[in-house]
Amino acid sequence: MYKIMLVDDEAEVREGIKESIDWKRHGFELVGDYASGCDAIEAVIELKPDLVLSDICMPFMDGLELTRQIQLNDPYIKVIILTGHDDFDYAQQALRLKVTDFIVKPITANELRGLLDKVKLEMDKETENRENLSQLKMQLHQSLPLLKERFLERMINFSLCDSEIQERFQYFRIQPMSPPYLVVAIDIDYLSETRKGRWGNDPELIPFAAFNILEEVTERKDAIIFRTREEKMIAIFFGEEEEGLYEAAFNLSEVIRFCMEKYLKYTVTVGIGMVSRTLCELPLSYKGAVSALDYRLLLGNNRVISIRDMESTNTSLQPLDIEWNRKFSTIIKTGTFTEAKALIEQLIGNLKASLMPIEACNLQIQTIIFAIMNTIHELVGNDIAHFKGHGILLKDINQFKTLDEIEKWLKEICNETISYISDQRKDLTQLQVQRVIDYIEQHYHDENLSLQMLCRHVHMSKSYFSLLFKLQTEQTIMEYVTRVRVGKAKELLQHTALKAYEIAAKVGYSDPQYFSVLFKKHTGSTPTHYREMLKREKS
CATH class of the missing domain: 3.30.70.270 (Reverse transcriptase/Diguanylate cyclase domain)
Structure with a gap:
């Protein structure tokens, strides 16, 4: 509901307007009617109407002067001027004062009602706009601290004038x-x-x-x-x-x-x-x-x-050893985590003391990481993706803020890598030993079966593979060959009628005498006595 004020020096005009208009129906509340501009301006200051309907020709203070005084006190108050004179000069002055409307009398009640409806729509729209503007100003005020920070951030990032x-x-x-x-x-x-x-x-x-x-x-x-x-x-x-x-x-x-x-x-x-x-x-x-x-x-x-x-730091410290990557590769292949840990601590100590630029420091670390990855790839080939620590190696080094963090990270990588390679080497050893065992089972009857032949089958040196084989089986390669041959001979003595010399030839011994001595050494009896003992056990 908008507040309206009526100003006219003729009482009959004021009464006629008041009686002919249902103010509430048109969205207005009549808060007063006045006979002069002097009385009206005091009421305007006190009551703060939204709309003033005023005659232009009044004693002491005419409608135009009243409009000026209203504009000085509150520019949002609207004024409609009613006049009985179709005077262009008056109209010009009214426009300069931003009068809402300038209407020549006489005006009918219907025309006035239509005018009020029109003005109310305009006022509704302006009120909505003002409310939105107020809301924007309030939001701006609330955002000022953040906007201030963004400006200061821009100022230190870009050269502003x-x-x-x-x-x-x-x-x-x-x-x-x-x-x-x-x-x-x-x-x-x-x-x-x-x-x-x-x-x-x-x-x-x-x-x-x-x-x-x-x-x-x-x-x-x-x-x-x-x-x-x-x-x-x-x-x-x-x-x-x-x-x-x-x-x-x-x-x-x-x-x-x-x-x-x-x-x-x-x-x-x-x-x-x-x-x-x-x-x-x-x-x-x-x-x-x-x-x-x-x-x-x-x-x-x-x-x-x-x-x-x-x-401004000018250090004369020794430059970093360019062979770090080679040292890491060697330790990963053949060393222990204790050795790797000591090398990492030495490296980090040197980097701290060098005070080298950060980019150069990161490059040094990345070089070592690449060396570790290459070493793993050499040993396990394309299976590197199955390496449990593969994700650690691919981590972005720039996420670390101190060399102490990088030292801990490198130790984790080396520990994981050495353990992984050790497990892989163990699995490979078991595989190679099993390949030789299978080969013995298939070729035990070959009298030319030798240590050299077996090591050549797995492409390893005699000394190294002999050590691996004994660690896995707790016996030498040729002891294992003899045990297999004697076992096969016992089967033939039990299930065939072949002569001892024939059995000797079938299990890889061309000399029957040597076979007999070897058989007795492992079983406690000669081949003939062993067969007789089996017969007695059956009878």
Whole structure:
């Protein structure tokens, strides 16, 4: 329901209009009628109507002046002017005052009702638009903190012009900054693991709590702080001379690191960039701060790292041994996990001491991984996909933030690889031994069957395969051949009437005398006595 006010110096006109209109039916509530503009303007201020229906010719204050006064107090109040004069000058002035309608008397009751219906529709639409606008303004106000962070994030990632930066600073009510500038990046160590701990019920509390501490530490300091979409916290320090700015940033960073560990029970690593002289150079300072964070790969977590310190380091340490991959391959093929562990610890120690660029460090690790994969492929061929640790080898090395993590990862790989290759070698040995056993079973009658012939069958040296065979069967190869031949001879003595010399020839012995001696050695009797003993047992 809209509020309407009637203004006319003629009482009869006011009464006629009031009696001829059912205000509620047309969506209006008549809140008052007045004989002059002076009386009406006081009521407008108090009652705040939505629509004023006013005559134009009135004493003391005419309709046009009333309209001016209404516009000054509330530009959203609509005014319809009624006049008995078809005067173009009046109409022009009314249009300049943005009068809703300018109507020449006389007007009938039906015409006035139609006019009210028309104005109500316009007011309904405007109200809906204003409500939508209000809702948008409210949403914008609620989103301002996030929009502010996105602008600051864009400012440190892209070189924006000073005019745009100053304009957005004013819009977001950001305190002005004076050069020089220094960007500091704070990153929570092991954020995903930390979220699984005591913060598991609400993982977003972790960055929120950390940012609260950052706000407290940097309070009353010349610094602008915000969060990025990568969940890093950024502080831009400014206003001091260069060395003082570095010192202030480093000291505050140490306080931030200490407070995080003490009060939140988790750690952060802080990267400090290079000083920039202009706002458009901020991306260079930010890039330096993020690069400093990468050096925790060498130095470890829970540290404050300045890119200036890292890039100015001039070490004369020995270069890394280029034969690391060959050493790893040799140990994996023939060594033990103890040897591999010692080599890994030596490698990581050298990498930490070298302070080499992160990219070179990652390349060194990847070279070793490729060496391990090639070694496995050499030993097991295309079956590498069945290697249980195959997924570990393919893991992205860039996910690790410290060399300690990489050291643990490499040890897992080597342990898994050595165990896998050992199992494969054991399975292969069993297979080769079984192949020789099968060959003996098929060729025991060949008097030329020899150790050399059997080792050649599996393509192995006599010394090495003899050792493997004895480990598997607890007897030498030729002892096994003799045991098989004697066993076959016992079967022939029991189930055939062949002479001893004939049986000797069938089981691979051309000398019957030697066969008899060998048979007695293994059974305790000669072939003839063994047959007689079998006959007595049957009778």
